[in-house]
Amino acid sequence: MTFPTSKAPWNKGKLVGQKLPLKLEQIWAIRIRLEIAKNIRELAMFNMAIDCKLRSCDLVKLLVRDISRNGEVLDRAQVIQQKTSQPVQFEITKKTRESVEAWIELRGLSGMDYLWPSRMRKFDHITTHQYARLVKKWITSIGLDPSVYATHSRVMVISGVWKQAEGVAYPVG
Template identity: 45%
Template sequence: MEMPETELTATKRPVWNAGRTVGAKRALKPKQIWEIRFYLNQRRRLRDRALFDLAIDSKLRGCDLVQMKIGDIVSGGQIRTRAIVMQQKTGRPVQFELLPDARASLLAWLDRRGGTVDDYVFPSRVDHNGHLSTRQYARLVDEWVTGVGLMRSD
């Protein structure tokens, strides 16, 4: 009995994730976090440093991180010490503390960026009313990790 042509091609095609690590990645070690901070400071990448610090302090998923609005983290002209964000995936609120390093980098970024409490903290360069895409955020993380000499797969 002959196999249909579609079954033959399906069996010859390599699996999309062959040799790749899928799923959650290992957490960064404190030394690696400081290396990335130094890397971003050295290159004067204010937005990226604020994004990185916020990601480390909040431990949010990328989709929740890029959708944060200025009003979520600012109160009365100052960066809050604690913030609450509704997770997109679970629909549950997450409260996290913003450490002094993150508050300083966010304040510097927001001073340069400007905007109102209804604007996104990290706006898109393409869609001025939208936020940074999760795909662009992933590219930035890859750039930071490889910039300090770490493997992307780790």
């Protein structure tokens, strides 16, 4: 009896397991590049991703009203996670508030608008795939190998930054 030969596994040759967290100096390197490029949208998105620690599926679906009131970005926000249906609360640092407010003003966004609207599909948000491409671009821009980082790399950043900063209160914003 012969068995058919199996196809190569989908993840053959790929790195598996947990991806590396970004370090504090890497976060700042990306921020500085985005600031120099005057890329308001990506700077606001990067800053929000660092602050909120949401999964990409939740980050791309943020509405303006989720994080702001009366035209001002809140110090703290809470959203319900898609995967767990559990609320998650996060602080929004001053630097992030400033960049997000600049983005909202630039696009003329209001409460019911997605914070990261799609450029292709009216009344929709960017996709998680588009977001993943941006993360890859940011990581590549500072000379890192994007295969060892992922969209979840920024989720684990905060705990890593806390350890690096040895308890200094929230040094990433």
